[in-house]
Amino acid sequence: MRLTKDFFQKPTLQVAQGLLGSRLIFGAYAGLITETEAYIGEDDPACHAAKGLTPRTKVMFGPAGHSYVYLIYGMYHCLNIVTEAEGFPAAVLIRGLWLESSTHLNGPGKLCKALGIATEHNNIDITHNEHFYITEGVAVGKMDVTPRIGIKQGLDRMWRFVADPREFQKC
DNA sequence: ACCCCGATCGTA
DNA sequence: ACGATCGGGGTT
Numbered sequence: 001m002r003l004t005k006d007f008f009q010k011p012t013l014q015v016a017q018g019l020l021g022s023r024l025i026f027g028a029y030a031g032l033i034t035e036t037e038a039y040i041g042e043d044d045p046a047c048h049a050a051k052g053l054t055p056r057t058k059v060m061f062g063p064a065g066h067s068y069v070y071l072i073y074g075m076y077h078c079l080n081i082v083t084e085a086e087g088f089p090a091a092v093l094i095r096g097l098w099l100e101s102s103t104h105l106n107g108p109g110k111l112c113k114a115l116g117i118a119t120e121h122n123n124i125d126i127t128h129n130e131h132f133y134i135t136e137g138v139a140v141g142k143m144d145v146t147p148r149i150g151i152k153q154g155l156d157r158m159w160r161f162v163a164d165p166r167e168f169q170k171c
Numbered sequence: 172a173c174c175c176c177g178a179t180c181g182t183a
Numbered sequence: 184a185c186g187a188t189c190g191g192g193g194t195t
Contacts, residue, residue: 048178076180108178108179109179110180150179
């Protein structure tokens with residue numbers, strides 16, 4: 001079953017945890033999500049929207065279930081899915097994917113490079129797209145909870161969620 | 172116009 | 184530990 005807008009229009013921590021084990025479809029690729037991070041609102045210093053509404057962060061303020069893709073370090077792209085009510089800027093970063101080929105794409109930059117996700121895929125409504133969407137997946141086993149990776153602010157928040165694909169239920 | 176720096180990754 | 188590489192956002 002495809003995940004619909006009401007799945008994403010929820011508290012971001014809930015969405016980030018719920019996405020573990022879900023199946024991401026992008027063109028010919030399909031994989032189970034193994035790692036996510038939450039970025040929540042203008043009060044979260046690590047969230048791009050902490051600097052307010054800008055041309056780049058506009059998508060995060062928009063409706064839930066849209067993609068937020070941006071270029072990082074001039075070389076890599078990161079894929080996020082917008083969460084919460086329209087007007088409240090928040091998103092979940094997709095950091096890990098377990099492909100059907102048993103390839104584990106660990107890291108948001110590697111993931112986007114492998115699938116061919118780039119800025120042209122920014123601001124797509126993945127609840128109404130034929131080639132880019134997320135479905136229900138498998139039950140995950142134990143989930144790790146840690147601070148987010150690669151940031152210098154907001155390290156007190158335990159907003160990274162990791163699941164081990166070896167513990168995924170067959171489904 | 173200019174400067175700083177970043178939700179990364181591979182190599183050393 | 185560090186360099187590659189470039190756009191966003193703030194400052195002059």
